Amino acid sequence: MFAIFRGDVEARQFIAFWLDGGRALAGMIWDDNDAIQDLVRAGARVDTSALSDTETPLGSLVGASP
Incomplete structure (x- = not known):
């Protein structure tokens, strides 16, 4: 387990x-x-670069594939 910070x-x-x-x-x-x-x-996998990027809307990451 690890942490990603956004902001x-x-x-x-x-x-x-x-x-x-x-x-x-x-x-x-x-x-x-x-x-x-x-x-x-x-419960989907997320791109950690996108997750930490404040320019990427969080809602766009919800539709990622499990």
């Missing part, structure tokens, strides 16, 4: 994701969790 960790403006086998198992943010919950519930 500015030093400024404490980020989302943290925990992955195992390329699948997002958990995510943490202090505001809107809906997109994170959808991604985790989908």
Whole structure:
């Protein structure tokens, strides 16, 4: 298991994701969790580069293949 951070960790403006086998198992943010919950519930493998990229909409990662 490992973590991917999306955003500015030093400024404490980020989302943290925990992955195992390329699948997002958990995510943490202090505001809107809906997109994170959808991604985790989908159980799909995600591209870690896209997951850490703030320009990639989280919703676009939900449709990835399991």
